[in-house]
Amino acid sequence: xxxxxxxxxxxxxxxxxxxxxxxxxxxxxxxxxxxxxxxxxxxxxxxxxxxxxxxxxxxxxxxxxxxxxxxxxxxxxxxxxxxxxxxxxxxxxxxxxxxxxxxxxxxxxxxxxxxxxxxxxxxxxxxxxxxxxxxxxxxxxxxxxxxxxxxxxxxxxxxxxxxxxxxxxxxxxxxxxxxxxxxxxxxxxxxxxxxxxxxxxxxxxxxxxxxxxxxxxxxxxxxxxxxxxxxxxxxxxxxxxxxxxxxxxxxxxxxxxxxxxxxxxxxxxxxxxxxxxxxxxxxxxxxxxx
Numbered sequence: 001x002x003x004x005x006x007x008x009x010x011x012x013x014x015x016x017x018x019x020x021x022x023x024x025x026x027x028x029x030x031x032x033x034x035x036x037x038x039x040x041x042x043x044x045x046x047x048x049x050x051x052x053x054x055x056x057x058x059x060x061x062x063x064x065x066x067x068x069x070x071x072x073x074x075x076x077x078x079x080x081x082x083x084x085x086x087x088x089x090x091x092x093x094x095x096x097x098x099x100x101x102x103x104x105x106x107x108x109x110x111x112x113x114x115x116x117x118x119x120x121x122x123x124x125x126x127x128x129x130x131x132x133x134x135x136x137x138x139x140x141x142x143x144x145x146x147x148x149x150x151x152x153x154x155x156x157x158x159x160x161x162x163x164x165x166x167x168x169x170x171x172x173x174x175x176x177x178x179x180x181x182x183x184x185x186x187x188x189x190x191x192x193x194x195x196x197x198x199x200x201x202x203x204x205x206x207x208x209x210x211x212x213x214x215x216x217x218x219x220x221x222x223x224x225x226x227x228x229x230x231x232x233x234x235x236x237x238x239x240x241x242x243x244x245x246x247x248x249x250x251x252x253x254x255x256x257x258x259x260x261x262x263x264x265x266x267x268x269x270x271x272x273x274x275x276x277x278x279x280x281x282x283x284x285x286x287x288x289x290x
Contacts, residue, residue, distance in 0.1 A: 052088055052090055056090075058088075059091070062084070095161075097161055097162045100133050102122075104119045104120040104121075104122065105119065105120045106118070106119045106120075107119075126138075126174075126177060126178065126181065127173075127174060127177050130174070131166070132166075132174070137174045137177075137178065138178070140154060140171055140174055140175065141174070141175055141178050144175060151168045151171040151172055151175070152168045154171060155167060155168050155171060186233060189231045189233050190225075190233050190248070192230075192231050193225055193226070193227065193230070193231045193233055194249065194250060194252050196227060196230070196254060197254035197255060198227050198254050198255045198257070199225055199226070199227055199249070199252065199254060199255070199256050199257070200224075200225070200226055200227060200228075200257045200258070201223065201224065201225050201245060201249075201256060201257070201258045201264065202223075202224050202258065202259065203221045203222065203223045203224070203237075203240060203244075203261070203263075204221065204222045204224065205219050205220070205221055206219075206220050206221065206222050207219060207220070208220045208238075218238065220236065220237060220238045220239070221236075221237050221238075221239070221240050221244070222234050222235070222236055222237075223235040223236075223237055223244050223245060223248065225248060225249075233248075235248050240263065241263060242262075242263040242264075242265075242266070242267065244263070245263060245264055245267050246267040249267055249268045249272075250268075250269075251268065251269035252268045252269055252272055253268065253269035253270070253271040253272050254272065254273070255272075255273045255275050256268060256272055256273070256274050256275065257275040257276070257277060258274070258275075258276075258277060259276075259277045259280045260276065260277075260280060
């Protein structure tokens with residue numbers, strides 16, 4: 001067994017004898033990324049070509065025969081179409097930037113000029129009077145958090161593809177605004193999580209830049225609270241103190257499973273059960289003798 005590893009040994013695998021299917025699944029997961037030394041070559045059937053997702057829209061492209069193909073060589077008559085040979089490929093339509101011009105209808109009564117002019121109302125927007133549409137703002141957030149594209153790189157892409165220079169600070173303002181709008185949703189997710197009976201918690205360090213410490217990264221933390229197959233909530237904190245989980249969990253009275261970090265002690269409601277992490281406990285038994 002590798003030092004500091006989390007892989008299961010053969011002795012531990014015997015614990016799953018009552019559940020052979022689970023044992024087989026774990027063995028497969030353990031060996032997927034491990035080096036395999038084969039002594040004999042096993043013949044496996046090729047699974048075949050991977051199918052394309054059925055939920056994607058289909059765009060048909062019909063290729064006509066060349067001018068000389070439709071004519072039958074023996075009799076010279078034109079051949080009729082009896083069907084198509086079909087093949088499918090995954091394709092993409094690159095992003096196309098354009099200027100959305102919104103014209104609001106204005107109306108006035110010729111007989112009652114004192115009533116003035118009425119205009120069609122503007123639909124609500126994420127950022128009022130913003131140079132970019134809601135779709136550009138949303139695309140910026142998705143690119144940052146789902147595609148891990150930094151804002152400065154997005155700024156360069158916009159300038160390259162549109163000729164429009166939008167600073168990183170402006171893009172950052174868009175992200176902050178979207179974050180403000182999502183706060184009620186995060187609060188609802190937290191309430192759903194706290195109302196349950198089991199929560200897993202952990203914290204991950206993340207470097208951030210602050211105005212007070214310009215030029216140097218400050219080590220902040222993303223505290224993660226979740227339950228398997230359920231809601232996952234990240235709580236950003238500049239420090240690793242107990243006030244973070246204490247404020248988030250409130251009077252939670254279910255089972256809280258964490259590692260042995262002391263910040264998780266003395267938090268939650270009076271009936272909360274603090275469960276340890278088996279993976280961390282296992283490490284204490286596998287520490288090499290010094």
